[in-house]
Amino acid sequence: MLDGYTMDVLEQRIGYCFHNKALLKQALTHSSYTNEQKINKTENYERIEFLGDAVLELVSSDFLFREHPDVPEGELTKMRASMVCEPSLAFCARDLELGQFMLLGKGEENTGGRRRDSITSDGMEAMIGAIYLDGGMQPAKAFIDRFILSDLEDKRLFYDSKSNLQELIQGKLKKEFEYRLLEESGPEHDKTFVVEIDMEGECLGRGQGRTKKAAEQQAAYEALLLLRDRGYVFKKY
Template sequence: MNALQLEKLEEKIGYVFTDKDLLTLALTHSSYANEIKKRSHANNERLEFLGDAVLDMIVSEYMFVHFPEMPEGELTKLRAAIVCESSLAVLARKFDLGHFLRLGKGEETTGGRGRDSILADAFEAVIGAVCLDGGMEAVRVYILGFMVKQIEHTKSTFKNLDCKTHLQEVIQKISKVPLQYKIVDEQGPDHNKMFVSVVEHDGKVLGRGTGKSKKEAEQSAANNALEQMNG
């Protein structure tokens, strides 16, 4: 990737890197690194790990300060809606991030440039790169520059969805396979019974929860799944 391309991307994302190599690394998918036989960590996965944590923290801090009356459960659901894979992919597309990715030939030919998972990971990797390049204050300014509008918009359309409904909406964006809830255990005496539920998607357990009723246990499992999906 040449200097002109990096400059164009910096203009789109609104941040100029001191260390251009960090931005290049943030755009490097593992398929590209493997193809050119770079060392195993010469891709954006570690930066994505950092960016995911930083994004969660900055968004959580903003909501904690600006939504003082919102209880913990609602904060969790709102954050899950804001930083879920599909939402981050939308933001990545606004920055045309897919155009600048370095992908292996296999990912290129199978539509990797437009895949939500790859776009969302790269988006978080760029956040990680900004954090390392400019420090926490710089990355806070960078994130809030585009995320405040996203947070406020999501909150304004967020109608206190129950966790099961919200999880269903998240899954429907990426798959047509329906969710399944199962009561896998019952604990305690009849007058004080606790139910244990899991929620599965395509044979994989997404979340687990308990409750005093089957419905409450399913809601808890759905909330756990949302938390797991948004790390």
């Protein structure tokens, strides 16, 4: 239930207090909830998400344009795409534990919707849109700067973890590695996978996720952190 106390907790977490609480509630309302409750479908987050996506694109584009004055347009476009794609925004949403605040229908709730990347990433864009509508560009930009454009070095390492790891191990270390599925548990609609990375007998990292791909990405990220501690340098934008 999204009551006044719960909204207060979220506002403290994001560092912004809404003048219009209805906007915050709408930003957290999934279409499965409005369908189930027979509420007007315009009261879910989809329209606000549409606006938030545009605000995020503008702010992230301005950030990259100013931070990388010598990078050509094509590369800037690739950089922006990796920063605001679904897995990236879901990664940021997990830091806020945004999924736990969202209003979902029972079916979506029972199939693990609170942890689904497609829902939590949409929630991040809807939150941006709601803040923009409530307070304008300045607080929306502050939210993006704090929760999406911060700690970019580690986030980029996570976003590109599998490709970076393959390039490093096979290209620089000249070694072979593989992802090994260690565990698969839970009901069909809400499974948990545990994966480790083996490099010629050495475990470099272990990851857990709702899909094998997510578990592999987490394992690759852990492996990259380990290799970075050993002095290896990865490509940077």
